[in-house]
């Protein structure tokens with residue numbers, strides 16, 4: 001089935017518009033470079049703790065790794081719920097933390113409560129990052145990273161993930177000696193747009209498959225993306241999917257591999273040789289293997305069923321922005337192959353808000369639908 005005929009609806013449009021949104025965000029952030037650089041200087045002795053929920057937690061994982069790679073500052077990534085349940089494990093008394101609170105909506109209850117606990121309970125300064133600069137999260141942050149962002153109609157997060165990630169990397173690139181990386185970052189939107197267009201048929205072909213189980217493998221700054229890719233596959237196509245550190249997969253989880261397993265490896269420059277050996281080993285177990293990798297070194301390997309070669313030589317700092325849209329499209333097209341409309345995801349709402357007892361308040365926050373809008 002030619003799935004590329006399903007290029008309609010707001011989820012698809014919001015996946016495809018990401019490069020232009022990144023351009024506008026960078027243009028806006030470039031006007032605040034002195035302020036951003038000042039934050040780094042003022043808080044360079046602190047441990048930068050990145051937090052959020054769901055997609056925004058996985059964003060925190062990749063954001064923390066990219067931020068530490070370019071600044072050398074110490075970082076951690078934790079789900080907001082950990083701050084609510086074990087704050088003493090997050091705000092250690094021997095450290096001077098700063099909390100980076102991440103939320104597309106800026107209204108997720110756990111994230112707002114985590115911000116409040118950090119500030120009032122532990123005196124921790126908070127940098128808030130949201131796609132809505134009028135949101136409670138943006139208002140309550142001591143510092144706030146904002147950029148123009150046309151609100152997403154999709155319940156599932158797509159461009160909000162990559163644009164907030166871009167904001168975090170842009171902030172980190174205000175550190176000393178990163179000007180060349182800032183110049184390289186400016187090239188990413190055009191290259192990403194071209195690669196997304198060129199990859200549509202290939203991704204759609206991989207997505208056109210009978211019921212499968214999906215495994216996403218990655219290391220370092222790509223792990224958050226692999227977790228997000230796994231979540232997208234669940235949210236959009238209602239499929240079983242998991243994510244592991246690439247080399248962790250051999251230590252037990254590979255027991256699930258069968259001829260119905262699609263393993264997608266987000267290949268890094270840093271771990272390339274070791275990660276490819278994992279892919280080769282899984283092929284021997286009967287899995288189908290897809291690899292997203294950098295063009296820096298062309299990849300011809302018999303154990304790769306589907307190779308996607310990211311153009312340019314952007315390296316591990318910027319390849320996440322090339323990889324993520326293709327991973328979003330994989331989930332999107334697989335949903336369409338199953339007759340599922342990603343614009344109406346099953347059981348989900350665009351924002352998770354909790355009542356005083358911690359129970360889910362059922363709201364259709366942003367055209368969200370918590371009904372079973374799609375069959376199993």
Ligand code: F1P
Nearest residue numbers: 053054055056103104105108350
């Ligand atoms: C966080 C989140 C999303 C998820 C769903 C419910 O939203 O968990 O990651 O996909 O939309 O909300 P936010 O805090 O980033 O607004």
